[in-house]
Amino acid sequence: MSEKILLIDGHSILNRAFYGLPDLTNAEGKHTGAVYGFLNILFRILEEEKPQYLTVAFDLHEPTFRHKMYEAYKGTRKPMPEELREQVPLMKEMLTAMGIKIVSKAGYEADDLLGTLAVRSEKEGMDVTILSGDRDLLQLATEKVMIRLPKTSRGKTTIENFHAAEVLEKYQVTPPQIIELKALMGDSADNIPGIPGVGEKTATKMIVEFGTIENAYVHLEEIKPNKARESLREHYDLAELSKALATINTESPLEYVYEEARLGNLYTPEAYQLCKQLEFKNFFGRFDTSAVPENTIEQNFFTCSDLGGAEALFKKAAEKNYIGVALLSDKEGVYGLGIALTKGEIYYVPVEGLLTGDYICAALKEIADSTILCSIDVKSMLKHVGLEDAGHVFDTGVAVYLLNPLKSSYTFDDIAREYLDGALLPTRTDLLGKDSLKAAWEKSSDGLMSYACHLAYTAYATREPIENALKETEMWNVYREIELPLIFTLDSMEKWGIRVKGEELKSYGEKLQVRIAELEKLIYEQAGEEFNINSPKQLGVILFEKMGIPGGRKTKTGYSTAADILEKLAPEQPIVNDILEYRQLTKLKSTYADGLSAVIEADGRIHSTFNQTITATGRISSTEPNLQNIPVRMELGRLIRKVFVPEDGYVFLDADYSQIELRVLAHMSGDEKLIQAYREAEDIHRLTASQVFHVPFDEVTDLQRRNAKAVNFGIVYGISSFGLSQDLSITRKEAAEYIEKYFETYPKIKGFLDGLVADGKEKGYVSTMLGRRRPIPELKSGNFMQRSFGERVAMNSPIQGTAADIIKIAMNRVYQRLKEEGLQSRLVLQVHDELLIETKKEEVETVSRILEEEMKGAVHLSVELDVDMHEGNSWYEAK
Structure with a gap:
């Protein structure tokens, strides 16, 4: 062979x-x-x-x-x-x-x-x-x-x-004749010009008939069509050049x-x-990672598995200025501790015998009184170690997120490589495979010791370079004053959770199912047959082939049934309207009615996870489950909020910033007209409509106000005329005129936004009012679509990021005030610009005052921050 x-x-x-x-x-x-x-x-x-x-x-x-x-x-x-x-x-x-x-x-x-x-x-x-x-x-x-x-x-x-x-x-040609084809038709990808007016079909016909361009030229008068004949006559020299360009040299003097x-x-x-x-x-x-040389750091790893040794280790740790720690834990328990005293002295304390999880956590809490605990994930440690002072921790994961908010994860090996001169540490998978911490502990896995020590070593060794990087980028204050205290605020929210009426949630799901069944029947009747409504392919065939509804857009996999296409058809097509409602209700049932029921814990509350290292703009996100994405546009969606209720003897206080991003825009742009409008407490959307459409303030129609509102908020997000035309169902030209009139009305905003883009191109990043940076590599992309995206990001990130900073400051201050004043009320939820407080009934007046003071006083802008506040016996009532 x-x-x-x-x-x-x-x-x-x-x-x-x-x-x-x-x-x-x-x-x-x-x-x-x-x-x-x-x-x-x-x-x-x-x-x-x-x-x-x-x-x-x-x-x-x-x-x-x-x-x-x-x-x-x-x-x-x-x-x-x-x-x-x-x-x-x-x-x-x-x-x-x-x-x-x-x-x-x-x-x-x-x-x-x-x-x-x-x-x-x-x-x-x-x-x-x-x-x-x-x-x-x-x-x-x-x-x-x-x-x-x-x-x-x-x-x-x-x-x-x-x-x-x-x-x-x-x-239809032999391989060597590919050269002849290229000589006639050219190839722009390979910079082969070919001759004008001859495409693939004509070129193929000529070569099939005549074999080569030379022979075709000899039989010039026989060539058809006339256009191809005259082109070859006039540009034969170009065909010869193209043939030379297309011919591969198979006799290169290559030593091999x-x-x-x-x-x-x-x-x-x-x-x-x-x-x-x-x-x-x-x-x-x-x-085969066994063939990879052992990392020399591992020679400094030691196991401390007896009580006397652990006590001596913890005493030594308490005498250090700072140490690296890695508490191996999950919701179920603690499995071990990695502790780095220096770069050359790193210990693993397993949970076994007298070294219980409780003992280790109590020791860590005591050590924190006299030294700084450096950890890649402080919040997970707080689940088991009751620390309260942000001054005694350093969170490496949060710090590196600030320095590079574009990454999706911040693993210890990534952090070490970036901040320890390219150090190459094994990954979690290298050490533990796919095992959970609990499974590795139950197996007495050797990798668990190495994993804990690598985590602790990385947290310890990277603290200084990361702190220096934060100071060099002028984000030290953002880290110390916003992000670090926020870890404790979010931990408290996760521990409290939010109470849910499980039976009402079940009843809500049953009501949804009744309506879903009704809609299924209606859709089948209108279609004339049963089919899988959730299958885009089957749905496309029913709507655009069987029923002949105009407006279908065919793709390689069938007709598109995306929401934006169906929404345009819905006003004229009852079946499409029913399908859209069906989709909304099935989403509500699966994601919320069924999904939330599955995560109610033994205490009757849902304990979501709040992430501060996910979004590039600095916004907090919520997962497992996502409580920030509860629907608000349709009433049936809003009704879900009725199942979220306070504990007996408590009510909900909901406080929401009003138009915070527009107020931030007014302050950061310095536009006098917009600032004045807010100072005079005008209806900003009506005022914008009045000035953009040149009608008296009192004569602005509801439609004009809605359109002006879309422009106001669209500008914050760097909206294009195309985007606005889609939002308002108007022509692109009309949308462009709206935007142009807006910038004429508020002249400094255009200069401010253009300045952000220019700044982003020059520096590679933009900054919020408080100094949080958002890198924008897309601005240097050779791809037009990516550059356009980058420009929108440059305009929006400083505004949205500043709003995110403000709500974080407010959260931290509200959380601290509730603690300092010895109140039983607690912050349980944050949804973008909204805070939800489970408030002791006797404390409503005090908590209302705290919310008002801390949210309005979070930062000082040239326009006052405005807060809408409501009280209720459910999240629905409070909102």
Whole structure:
């Protein structure tokens, strides 16, 4: 059986991965998406081809014969986007780490080298596979040489395979005649001009008939249509140039030793470490991590499993200025403690025998009286250790989130790599696999000790560089005064939870089910048959084929039944209106009626998790379950709030900032008209409508006010004329006029927003009023859509982020006042600009005053912060 060689066109596949897959960046801000996509394609091809030899060819981006010919004709080639250019050396580094042979040669393009190696290898009796996105390489196809062309769309890659027979079948020409086709029709992707007015169909007909461009030129008068004949007559020199450009040199003077390309173990320790640097966690499972050299830090790890030793350790810890700690725990209990006294003295205290979880937590609380506990996740520690003073903790996870709020997670190995000079620590998966902490503890896993020590070491060793970074970026105050105290505020909210009437929730679900069944019957009657309403494909066929409803938009997978399309059809189509209601009610039932019932705990309350390291703008999010997403637009959705009730003897006080983002915009832009309007307590939307539409204030219609409200809030989010036209169902031209009139009305706002974009482009980030930064790498993207997104982010983030900072300050102060004044009332929920307090009935007046004072006084703006406050016996009543 013949040996096989796989040849890969490096730049072509990297380019295809860059444009076909979402961009990725690692903790250091390096673009990595193209490298990740390349490796995905490589691994797939290797599994399919199983070659004995592998080589990747790269262009050197130096002038080649074909470059010079093209430049003589039409100037320089289109430059490579910077985000892709910086990934080329990274790709080569990865291939080298995997032991893969790379070839390049000055004066020759990658496809020349691939062609040369393909011809040589076929002569050696090998089977050859060439992987490239460049169809020029089809000219190399034979019975022994196969060209594989990947095509990436919406993140999914398919691959077409061509031997000589498949080329002839698809293109009606032989592989060498691909050059003739390109000579006539050109190829913009490869900078081959072709001749004007000749497309693929005409070019194919000419080559099938005449074989070559030279022969076609000899038989010029026989060529049809006339346009193609005259184009070849006039531009034959261009056809010759294009043929030369398209012809691959298969005799390049390339020095090549096959044994150097023999495929060995790709999953080397060096490749593993590089995958860790680039955060390619999906590839970790391919590596045998036992072959990776042990991290030298581990020689400083010790286990302390006896009571006397633990007491001595804790005494020593209390004498330090700060220590690193990692309490291994979950809702069910505590399993061990990692504790770093110095970078060279890191201990693991397991929960076993006399070293109980309670003992360890009590010891930690006592240590915190005299030293600072550094942890990657302070809030999880607070579940078991009753700390109250934010001055005695340092939260590494929250700090690195502030420094880079774009990441989706902040693992200890990522943090170490970024803040400890590229230190490469094992991941949680390396140490524990997929085991939970409890499962690892029950197995007495050796990895648990290493995991705890690595966590504690990272928290300890990174504290100083992270603190310095916060000070250098002027976010130390945001961290100390907002984010650090917030950990304790959120912990209190999670512990209290919110009371839910389980029986009423069940009854609510049953009512929904009755209406859902009614709607199902109505929909089936109107459709004339039963079908799966939840299947977009079946629904599309029913609406747009069987019922013939106009306005359907067909995609590759069938008709789109997205909400925006159905909403436009609903006013004229009763069935569509019923389908939209059906969708809303089934969502309410599954997510809320059923979903919330499943998470009511033994105390009759739901204990959501509040996250402060998720959103890029600084907003708090809620998960397990998400209580910030309770529907408010439809009455049936709002009714869910009736099941959220206070404890007996308590009521709910709900306080909501009014138009906080618009007030922030007025202050930050310094627009006198907007500031004056707020100072005079005008109806801001009516006033905007009056000035934008040039009608007296008292004559503004409800429609004009609604439109002005959409513009007011849209401006805050950097809305485009297209977006506004969609929101208001008006033409794009009308929307553009609204926006233009708005900026004429409030002239400083336009300058302020433009200034934010310019600032973002110059610095790479924008800042809130209080100094929170939001990086915007999209502003430097070569992709227009990404840059446009970046511009909207630059306009919105400082405003939304400032509003988020303000509500956090208010939350912290309200929480502290309730504690300091010895009140039994407690903060139980935050939903964006709204705070919900479970208030002791006797304390309503005091708590109302606290809310008013602390929310309005959170910051001082040029316009007063306004708070709407309501009281009720359920969240529904209070809202």
